[in-house]
Amino acid sequence: MAINPVSLSVANTQIIEETNKLSANVTPFEAQQSFANTLKDAIASVNNQQVQSDAMTNKLINGEDVDLHEVMITAQKASVTLNATMEVRNKAIEAYQEIMRMTI
Amino acid sequence: MSIFTSMNTTASALTAQRLRMDVISSNIANVDTTRAKQVNGEWEPYRRKSVTMTEDNGQFSSFLNQAMGKKENAGNGVKVTKINDDTQTPFKLVYNPTHPDANEDGYVEMPNVDLLTEMVDLVSATRSYEANITVLNASKSMLTKALEIGK
Numbered sequence: 001m002a003i004n005p006v007s008l009s010v011a012n013t014q015i016i017e018e019t020n021k022l023s024a025n026v027t028p029f030e031a032q033q034s035f036a037n038t039l040k041d042a043i044a045s046v047n048n049q050q051v052q053s054d055a056m057t058n059k060l061i062n063g064e065d066v067d068l069h070e071v072m073i074t075a076q077k078a079s080v081t082l083n084a085t086m087e088v089r090n091k092a093i094e095a096y097q098e099i100m101r102m103t104i
Numbered sequence: 105m106s107i108f109t110s111m112n113t114t115a116s117a118l119t120a121q122r123l124r125m126d127v128i129s130s131n132i133a134n135v136d137t138t139r140a141k142q143v144n145g146e147w148e149p150y151r152r153k154s155v156t157m158t159e160d161n162g163q164f165s166s167f168l169n170q171a172m173g174k175k176e177n178a179g180n181g182v183k184v185t186k187i188n189d190d191t192q193t194p195f196k197l198v199y200n201p202t203h204p205d206a207n208e209d210g211y212v213e214m215p216n217v218d219l220l221t222e223m224v225d226l227v228s229a230t231r232s233y234e235a236n237i238t239v240l241n242a243s244k245s246m247l248t249k250a251l252e253i254g255k
Contacts, residue, residue, distance in 0.1 A: 067118070080251075083248065087251050
């Protein structure tokens with residue numbers, strides 16, 4: 001059985017290459033912008049679910065032609081997407097705090 | 105959103121079962137209706153209604169994805185395509201000479217609604233609705249469990 005020895009030098013050069021590739025193609029500003037846009041889109045879609053749920057509830061209260069289960073399902077979808085957002089936020093904050101705790 | 109596919113499918117089934125329930129309630133409500141519609145100037149009793157359900161094959165894109173082997177089509181639920189009148193079962197003849205719609209022999213044509221059948225359909229619709237809600241809750245609990253990954 002051959003176990004490949006862990007070669008630090010290869011791994012190191014790989015990491016450096018990858019980093020160089022990233023920094024060569026994308027400027028920090030661009031990376032920030034693209035991340036910000038992705039986040040903005042995701043939050044907008046979560047908000048959209050909330051708005052939809054709100055609209056359905058209003059329709060039901062105003063006696064319009066909507067099914068009760070449709071209203072409940074829309075509310076549940078909104079709840080699930082919001083929970084997912086909270087999980088992502090928690091992870092991001094956790095990572096931030098981990099970095100802040102780093103002793104220099 | 106694709107994570108809600110099963111929820112959407114279940115929602116279509118719930119809508120279909122609600123409509124079925126509406127039809128059953130109409131049948132039971134009209135169990136004594138002798139004047140439902142006029143045919144050649146003569147009143148005809150209420151005809152029993154039933155629903156026809158078909159699989160909802162969904163959008164063109166799902167077919168395209170399936171044909172290209174990208175994604176299997178899990179189906180998009182169910183839809184009610186038709187509410188049909190029961191023309192097979194004959195109207196029930198009841199002897200009641202005092203009824204304004206009685207014929208010369210004193211018989212009245214009553215709707216071809218069988219209360220027992222309707223009650224069985226009612227239970228069936230209720231149970232299907234419950235089953236779909238169970239599916240919905242299971243689907244939701246899967247999603248909430250997935251959010252616990254890494255906790």
